[in-house]
Amino acid sequence: MNEHRKPPTGTVEHGRLAEATGRLEDGLHDANPWYEWGPYLSERAWGTVREDYSADGDAWSYFPHDHARSRAYRWNEDGMAGISDIAHDFCLALSLWNGVDPILKERMFGLTGPQGNHGEDVKEYWWYLQGLPSHALLQWRYHYPQVEFPYADLIAENGRRGREDFEYELLDTGVFDDNRFWIVDVTYAKASPTDLLMQVDVTNNGPAEATIDVLPTGWFRNSWRAEAGSAVPGLSFTGDEMVLDHHRLGGYRLQAAPASDGTTPRVLFCDNETNIPKIYGGDPVTAYPKDGINDHLIDGAATVNPDLRGTKAAWHYRLTVPAGQSVQLRLRLSDAESAVHDTDWAGGAFEQTQTARQHDADEFYAALAPDDIDTERMRIVTQASAGLIWSKQMYSYDVGRWLDGDPAEPPPPPGRENGRNAGWRHLDARDILAMPDPWEYPWFAAWDLAFHTIPWAHLDPAFAKYQLVVLLREWFQHPNGALPAYEWSFDDVNPPVHALAALRVFIIDGGTDVQFLERVFQKLLLNFTWWLNREDPQGNNIFGGGFLGLDNISPVDRSHLPAGCTLEQSDGTGWMAFYSSAMLSIAQHLVDFDPVYEDMVIKFLEQFALIGEALEKSGLYDAEDGFYYDRFTDSAGNSSAIKVQSLVGVIPALAAATVPLDDTARANKLRKRFQRRFTNAAKREQRSWRFRTDATGHTRVLLSVLGANQLRRLLQTVFDEDALLSPYGLRSLSKKYETPYELPNEAGAVIDYEPAESRTAMYGGNSNWRGPVWFPINYLAIRAMVQYGRFFGEETKMPYPAGSDTEHTFFDVAHDMAERLISIWLPDAHGRRPVYGGTEIFQTDPAWKNNLTFNEYFHGDNGAGLGAGHQTGWTALVIDLLLRPPSKSHH
Known part of the structure; x- marks a missing residue:
């Protein structure tokens, strides 16, 4: 099992938090008096x-x-x-x-x-x-x-x-x-x-x-x-x-x-x-x-x-x-x-x-904080934490009452019962929730909230766990297993990141609250099944989902396709591989406490293999470019790859997990189950690199939908500073699209690199994944590098950045990626913080320059803060990078 760092205790504030044992288990009535x-x-x-x-x-x-x-x-x-x-x-x-x-x-x-x-x-x-x-x-x-x-x-x-x-x-x-x-x-x-x-x-x-x-x-x-x-x-x-x-x-x-x-x-x-x-x-x-x-x-x-x-x-x-x-x-x-x-x-x-x-x-x-943290890094921790804490809100919303109207008030207009959120009458919220931003987003968003819980686990583990549990309760989660996306459209589909968040919260909290992990796992099984039934209607393990949170990242509106057109998404399928690997990792933790979960380990191992096979057969991977692309089919049946290098094509690489097999019997059992998915010697040989046994006889298996050469090829693009790698993290779209890309035979389907605010009206025009740096995917990429590092160890290195003469381990890469993100708020050699861009008063005036903002996203070239100015939610992931920097022991 993984080693878990014991959470800090002993301060006056930790004493207050200790009073929170079991709080909010039944909602507001069980709250710690300090809350x-x-x-x-x-x-x-x-x-x-x-x-x-x-x-x-x-x-x-x-x-x-x-x-x-x-x-x-x-x-x-x-x-x-x-x-x-x-x-x-x-x-x-x-x-x-x-x-x-x-x-x-x-x-x-x-x-x-x-x-x-x-x-x-x-x-x-x-x-x-x-x-x-x-x-x-x-x-x-x-x-x-x-x-x-x-x-x-x-x-x-x-x-x-x-x-x-x-x-x-x-x-x-x-x-x-x-x-x-x-x-x-x-x-x-x-x-x-x-x-x-x-x-x-x-x-x-x-x-x-x-x-x-x-x-x-x-x-x-x-x-x-x-x-x-x-x-x-x-x-x-x-x-x-x-x-x-x-x-x-x-x-x-x-x-x-x-x-x-x-x-x-x-x-x-x-x-x-x-x-x-x-x-x-x-x-x-x-x-x-x-x-x-x-x-x-x-x-x-x-x-x-x-x-x-x-x-x-x-x-x-x-x-x-x-x-x-x-x-x-x-x-x-x-x-x-x-x-x-x-x-x-x-x-x-x-x-x-x-x-x-x-x-x-x-x-x-x-x-x-680590003992050697300096003043500026501590400033980031304390102010990002303050933003998280100030972004808590009482969220009250009875959808059934809202649709029908209040008895003492005039009835809502006709047709309302079939409008927005009409399929969510069961949702009856009255909870303290972590919001993305108390002005621009004064309502919960499911995948934002999952990321919020990771830094919250450092501050208040009980609250972090409640945030993950509450969306899985019967007054939030749909009876069909879906999670509500966000207030403007509960029906929208967000990336399935709750399993990863639950695992991180469990580990940050010391890795002992098995009851929490088990509770989340059981409810996520329902959500996983919903994904299988809802987003893979053909049963071929190729998943859709539309935007999947990555607004505006394609030359076509992925959530509103023209009539008769279809889209096969590499990120939808990649997200499901990611979900499977996270669920398997949870099951792997649980099996040490209850062997009945061995069946779940096998289930998700096989589910992961099925999705990997489906991706391999789908043709979404372009062997010449070494990248994953969506495939668009128009109303006349003409099909073509959307050959745009963006985070959409990186998502499959994020589905990485190293599973330690601590006893020989389990190792042999899983090896047999894993390799029976492949019926010929060539495929078995192709997959054999996924198993490694060290000098002490301990075996570990790498879950990845990419082969070793595919991974190396894809990372050449990801770590290219003229493509996706900026000085401040991964861009959401390759910089090479400063020369716009146009989808053949589809009028108006054009995309170009936009490092700052979006120039398109798609999805409101204010949510831009066409170039800027976004924290959530960067964070998951760092997590993936750590997983690859745990498997490959010190002996495997790669040029980083791509094309350089210097080679680094995956752990080195993860650490550098984290430092690029952290540097957004750190004063440079001239005392200027990249987050403030060219706004001179923010850079130099004593009344302004030390008041940090944690923006929704950041300029793809200079790191300036963009979008919502107080979206501390998922950007507060910087807290985890500072308090638990990526390393060989970082889980």
Whole structure:
């Protein structure tokens, strides 16, 4: 069996996590008390599927940003630097006003998919700087312009620009010129699971004195409108504190101390109810609607409740801050019992808690990291981890209720029951999930989430395991075995990576939680069968699946082929070989604890061999080019290979696993079963290289759909710096397509190398696999190199990069590939971070340059961050590369 490194323990934070044994096993009711409050508040609830009750399914138009301040949400809530309780009943977030904006800054602004020339895109600058997985410490930073925020300009200019043009970003508008902006830091520190201290540091970064309104705001999620007769919770002002009246959170207080400059806040109350006259033109349900505080502050309207009660309230500070100076605010959200014990909570006790939690964070990350890690690499670990932690969200979505409508509300439009997600009525989610990005992707995505669990396993193994288990529970997984892809289309097909993720989580966690591994394995058997039945309808082990996550990577739209056309996909079949090898590896771990799993080892060994045979017979491998290509057949029956060298053709090489056979009987049994798949001596000889026996008599077998020469040929292209290998990882499309490739006899089927943003409208235009570096496939390629290295050992070497005079082992290659990815965030010899590209203020300004972003993908030539700016999810795989770098003992 593999050796497993024992996970770190002994820190204060690890003690908190130890309380999580078995937590969330039955959902929210079994949660660790430290998780009662966390960063579960989305940064965008508008423009989401859950809030879309339109007739045409246009979520962006049905609930735009302009409605968000005035219209109560049904399923979700959003805010800046926001937290909520674990049931998402009460939310606390920050609102700001610079005195000139037309609206309060209550949530991050960005362009919808149709508004952006490269798809949806947030137009704000904020970062996650600190986080502990128990949420005992959270730190967030935001840069807010002191001049009017250019909402209309951003929409208009991006609307004028085409896909050939760069995005028009907030920095381009000039609102940060002369450094006229506020730096706003929000830090949450817990004195106990039910006692939260909120510190807001407001720094005037501009050259002159300026005034800002700061409004820490609390509100109840509007759950009462969905059910007639539901009790309405309340906030009221008693003495010097806001008091919560709620069936579960009753007695909680939200307190605020005078600011450090002596400013005393006032309180403002309204209701978290839709402004009916404004949105729909009907009669109001309250004189103090959701936008009441906004309208009162901006326009002086009488829209706040003079009786100081409601379901939404804010502490309002108006601060005048000299240039270069800061003012600090201190607030406290605590249950009734905690509030009684310390009336002087904002003094020394506050500072002691803040200091203690920062010490806990330093201690926790030091325990995770290698002893020789330097400051810059540790910065990557801590800020990537903070992004993961801040991206947790409460995900509430009852698809059946959403399709049918709420009893107390008007029914949805006709035809909705046959529209989006209509086949997923069983899905009834109410869980804390790891999201790809809390603004651009404020909903789970199945294959993203699988990758999230790998870095999460370093931080909080119990949470990582729950994330893998929950999508396999009956309220997520379809009765037919399918996993829901993502909110916009649960029916879409994502690559099957959950088995690999489960195996990595199991190993990172020390390799002892067999019950977890067994539980996941049993449910994945259903999903594996669904793949066999759904994506291989002919039963020939050649699999489809459409995009399979690799959007825009082909000259044809692989998910929407022309009528009468078909596509045989090398990546679909490669993914199934990958799935088979991962399932076999899990079974191999389980068989040491229960010999009944030997049958599963044999099953997946044979399944892998069948898929390998099918790939071999399919003709998808081009012997002349040494690469795998898709085959397109048009409506007239004309068939041709799509001879494009991209990650599609690399996927078969990722299906690699080294299986150790620790006893002779099992080795002989598996050798016999494996080789009986091949009926002639030539094939047996061809496969004999897959078995190796060392000097001690231990045998290992390599699972790979490629022969030794095929692997070497394919890797020549993969490791060619003029093709797929960039200084910052593997490109998704070969650089040689700077000269475009055109599919013969198919008009418009053209693809060219695009190292930055996509210029095609395919799949929304904002998800580009036509050249940039993406973390998930790079990570899997590194994993494959480690597997090949474990099999071939030190004696097998290859030129790396291709064409060089220097040869390296597979382990050396894996290590270098990891370093290329890590270098995206490391300052180069000139102190410039590739992630920031040519944006000078990010590279050199002290207020910006150390605030890291973990983007969706990266420029294929210079490593600049692209796509979603806070997609820490799968890009946080860099944590695993830093904390457990690829090596001979890396499993």
